Amino acid sequence: MTLPDLSVSIDPAKLEKLAEVAVKVGLRLQEGQELVMTAPLAALPLVRLITKHAYKAGAGIVTTFYADEETTLARYAHAPDASFDQAPGWLYDGMANAFEKGAARLAIAGDNPMMLAGQDPAKVARANKANSIAYKPALEHVSNFDINWNICSYPNPSWARLVFPDLPIAEAVEKLAEAIFAASRVNDADPVAAWVAHNAELRKRSSWLNGERFQALHFTGPGTDLTVGLADGHEWHGGASTAKNGITCNPNIPTEEVFTTPHALKVEGHVSSTKPLSHQGTLIDNIQVRFEGGRIIEAKASRGEEVLLKVLDTDEGARRLGEVALVPHSSPISASGILFYNTLFDENASCHIALGQCYSKCFLNGASLTPNEIKAQGGNSSLIHIDWMIGSDKIDIDGISADGMKVPVMRKGEWA
Numbered sequence: 001m002t003l004p005d006l007s008v009s010i011d012p013a014k015l016e017k018l019a020e021v022a023v024k025v026g027l028r029l030q031e032g033q034e035l036v037m038t039a040p041l042a043a044l045p046l047v048r049l050i051t052k053h054a055y056k057a058g059a060g061i062v063t064t065f066y067a068d069e070e071t072t073l074a075r076y077a078h079a080p081d082a083s084f085d086q087a088p089g090w091l092y093d094g095m096a097n098a099f100e101k102g103a104a105r106l107a108i109a110g111d112n113p114m115m116l117a118g119q120d121p122a123k124v125a126r127a128n129k130a131n132s133i134a135y136k137p138a139l140e141h142v143s144n145f146d147i148n149w150n151i152c153s154y155p156n157p158s159w160a161r162l163v164f165p166d167l168p169i170a171e172a173v174e175k176l177a178e179a180i181f182a183a184s185r186v187n188d189a190d191p192v193a194a195w196v197a198h199n200a201e202l203r204k205r206s207s208w209l210n211g212e213r214f215q216a217l218h219f220t221g222p223g224t225d226l227t228v229g230l231a232d233g234h235e236w237h238g239g240a241s242t243a244k245n246g247i248t249c250n251p252n253i254p255t256e257e258v259f260t261t262p263h264a265l266k267v268e269g270h271v272s273s274t275k276p277l278s279h280q281g282t283l284i285d286n287i288q289v290r291f292e293g294g295r296i297i298e299a300k301a302s303r304g305e306e307v308l309l310k311v312l313d314t315d316e317g318a319r320r321l322g323e324v325a326l327v328p329h330s331s332p333i334s335a336s337g338i339l340f341y342n343t344l345f346d347e348n349a350s351c352h353i354a355l356g357q358c359y360s361k362c363f364l365n366g367a368s369l370t371p372n373e374i375k376a377q378g379g380n381s382s383l384i385h386i387d388w389m390i391g392s393d394k395i396d397i398d399g400i401s402a403d404g405m406k407v408p409v410m411r412k413g414e415w416a
Ligand code: ZN
Pocket: 257, 259, 323, 325, 347, 352, 387
C-alpha cells in the first residue's frame, strides 16, 4: 500500500522556523548538551529539522524514539494479556540516566487523539499505569525541572482528520499546520523576538498574582462552583522557566497559561469540563466532578467515563489537584475557534486544572524543598498529571485573600 505524502501540505519554511523555535526558545539547547526526543513516526520531517538545528546549536548527541499508531494497535490486537501490565522499564531507566547526566528532553505531540478509542478500557488503563510507573523516575527529572525540556507539535494526518473531519485530508493537514504555526508564533518575522515579548506579558500576569498571594480561587459558571485552595508558599509561573540546571527554557510551545499549585486538601465544590479531554488515545467528554477536602468523591462523564474512573483510581493522588492554570478566553488559540483534541493546545485555550502530580517549581524556593516539605505545604503527588479544561467565556474567577476579601481575577473568561 502506498500512502500519499501529506507533508507536502505543510509550509516547509514555517516548519523550519518551528524547529528553530523548539531548539532556541523551547529548549535553549546548550553546546555539548545531549537531547532525547520522542515523536510520532509521522513527525519525521520535523524530527529531521529539529535534529539539524540541535546540532547547529552544538548538541552532543540527538537520540529519537518513535511511536507508530499501527504498531501500537498491533499490540492491542495480538499481545498476550499479561503484557498489558508491563512497560519497557529499561528504556525509561536509560532516559532517566541521560537526564541525570544533563540531557535535555523534547517531545513532539501529535498522536491520533482517538487512537485507542476502540480498545478495551481496562487494557488501556493497565498499559497506561504500567507505563506511568516505569516512566516515573525519568518524568520526575522533567516535572522537577532538573533539566530544560520542551513539548511542541506536528500536524499528524490522523490528528488533522479528527480536527477537520469535513475537509479533504491534504487540506486538513495544511489547516492544522497553519494553526500550529500561528499558535507557536512562527509566523512572526522574528519568532525568537516574538517569544521574548510573549514571555514578558505572561510574567506580568504571574507577578501580579504572586503579589496578591491569594489563599484560594473561586470559579463560578454553568455547572461550576469550585473553590480551589492554593498551596502554602505557592508561586505562579508562566512562559519561560529556569530549570535547576540554570537553563531558561519554554517547556510548552505554544503556551498561554499562568499556573500554580493548589492545596491538595483544600478544594471544595463541583466543576464541569468545558472541552473534551483526549487522554492517551481516549476521548473523555462532559466531565463533572465533586470535591470534598481536596478529594474527588463523585465523577462522571458523558463519554469515556470508564477510562476516567480508572484514571482516578491510579493512586491516592490521582483524585486530587496538582495544578490550576489561568488562560483568558481571548487567547489566540481559543480565538482560532478550533477544538484541537490535544491538551497542549486546548489547555492553552482555557483555564484548566490538573489531576495528580504538582510542579515543585510552583513553590517559593521550590528547588530547595524536599518532597516531605512540599507535601506539608499542600503539594500533591501522583503517577499522573492530567490537565482538563474548565474555562469558557461564562466563567468568573475571584481571588480570596488571606483576610477573606474577594478580588475579581477574571470576568466572563477575561482578566478583570
Ligand atoms: Zn497547565
